Amino acid sequence: MPRTATVSRKTAETDIVLSIDLDGTGKADIQTGLGFFDHMLTLLAGHSLIDLSVRCTGDLHVDGHHTVEDVGRALGTAVKDCLGDRRGIRRYGHAIIPMDESLATVAVDLGGRTSMVFAVDFPVPTIGMFDAQLVEVFWESVAATLGANFHAILHHGRNGHHIAEAVFKAAARAIRMAVEVDPRQRGVPSTRFGAARAPSPDVRFGILPPLTRC
Numbered sequence: 039m040p041r042t043a044t045v046s047r048k049t050a051e052t053d054i055v056l057s058i059d060l061d062g063t064g065k066a067d068i069q070t071g072l073g074f075f076d077h078m079l080t081l082l083a084g085h086s087l088i089d090l091s092v093r094c095t096g097d098l099h100v101d102g103h104h105t106v107e108d109v110g111r112a113l114g115t116a117v118k119d120c121l122g123d124r125r126g127i128r129r130y131g132h133a134i135i136p137m138d139e140s141l142a143t144v145a146v147d148l149g150g151r152t153s154m155v156f157a158v159d160f161p162v163p164t165i166g167m168f169d170a171q172l173v174e175v176f177w178e179s180v181a182a183t184l185g186a187n188f189h190a191i192l193h194h195g196r197n198g199h200h201i202a203e204a205v206f207k208a209a210a211r212a213i214r215m216a217v218e219v220d221p222r223q224r225g226v227p228s229t230r231f232g233a234a235r236a237p238s239p240d241v242r243f244g245i246l247p248p249l250t251r252c
């Protein structure tokens with residue numbers, strides 16, 4: 039079954055249409071009005087091999103915050119839609135990616151629980167015109183909507199552009215690994231309730247099945 043999704047979302051702050059193909063080739067067609075963000079999303083598509091199309095008209099006269107936050111929410115929602123009950127995926131993914139003098143690790147768990155550790159300090163407040171804090175805002179939005187445990191660690195780095203790029207590429211690789219179909223994983227990849235051995239249609243990630251005995 040194709041793992042594709044389209045998310046449309048219009049608020050007073052942003053108007054977004056985002057489409058993905060989880061099993062694509064990394065094609066990107068991105069227009070958010072924020073050049074650096076487009077650059078990061080293009081890298082994300084290329085290194086995750088997720089086809090990604092984004093059209094966002096946001097309130098950039100305020101700043102880039104709502105645009106980045108809401109595109110993150112749309113992406114997390116789209117990936118979640120593609121994964122369904124998360125049956126048969128690898129679930130965990132990780133990558134350590136160097137970008138010139140910067141080195142970042144990202145590890146993800148797509149088990150359905152949301153948690154976020156972002157141990158990445160930028161030595162500069164902005165990357166070109168882009169607020170460096172928005173890198174964390176983006177991944178927090180993705181993690182919250184996707185149901186992901188997302189850890190990013192910057193080991194070292196001096197250049198803000200390189201640091202952001204290392205984080206996005208590491209995240210892309212980690213997500214690529216985690217969403218991949220594992221031919222040996224027949225059920226939901228969790229040992230909780232014995233789900234991995236005997237998948238029950240009632241067992242969903244993050245949702246406790248009804249108690250049948252005490």
Ligand SMILES: [Mn+2]
Pocket residue numbers: 077199203
């Ligand atoms: Mn670059």
